[in-house]
Amino acid sequence: MESQTVVVTGASAGIGRATARLFGERGASVGLIARGQAGLDGAAREVGEAGGKALVVSADVADYDQLTSAARQIEERLGPIDIWVNVAFTSVFAPFAEITAEEFRRVTEVSYLGFVYGTMAALSRMRPRNRGTIPAAGISTTGNFTRA
Numbered sequence: 001m002e003s004q005t006v007v008v009t010g011a012s013a014g015i016g017r018a019t020a021r022l023f024g025e026r027g028a029s030v031g032l033i034a035r036g037q038a039g040l041d042g043a044a045r046e047v048g049e050a051g052g053k054a055l056v057v058s059a060d061v062a063d064y065d066q067l068t069s070a071a072r073q074i075e076e077r078l079g080p081i082d083i084w085v086n087v088a089f090t091s092v093f094a095p096f097a098e099i100t101a102e103e104f105r106r107v108t109e110v111s112y113l114g115f116v117y118g119t120m121a122a123l124s125r126m127r128p129r130n131r132g133t134i135p136a137a138g139i140s141t142t143g144n145f146t147r148a
Helices: 014-025 037-050 064-078 101-129
Strands: 005-009 029-034 053-058 083-085
Touching: 005 014, 005 064, 005 101, 014 029, 014 037, 014 053, 014 083, 029 037, 029 064, 037 053, 053 064, 064 101, 083 101
Parallel strands: 005 029, 005 083, 029 053
Antiparallel strands: none
């Protein structure tokens, strides 16, 4: 895995940060995407301490242009993306009647569109090379789609 480039969205905390650290333990170069700079810096430190190489790119996964720019930056610095892991999500913990329409919109944008935009950004780079993996989407290394 030392020669692989991996991208993890939602890399600043929780499952995303743990995923990034695990790839670091395998010696991968890991592109870390999230909005929270402090969390990204901590994740980068953990990836490095685990034996990997980290690159922090602050971006909002709900913004297609920011996400495609992040993918471009990662490939420019770390090389072609081999694996893209969509982990970014958000939620609201409150009684349904107390959640605003704006809060529901943001949850949908990050959790759904972030996954869609991440997959689109990854595929736009992987398909011309006919290789790469997006585990959460069930896309194989040959670019054939499978159900996950």
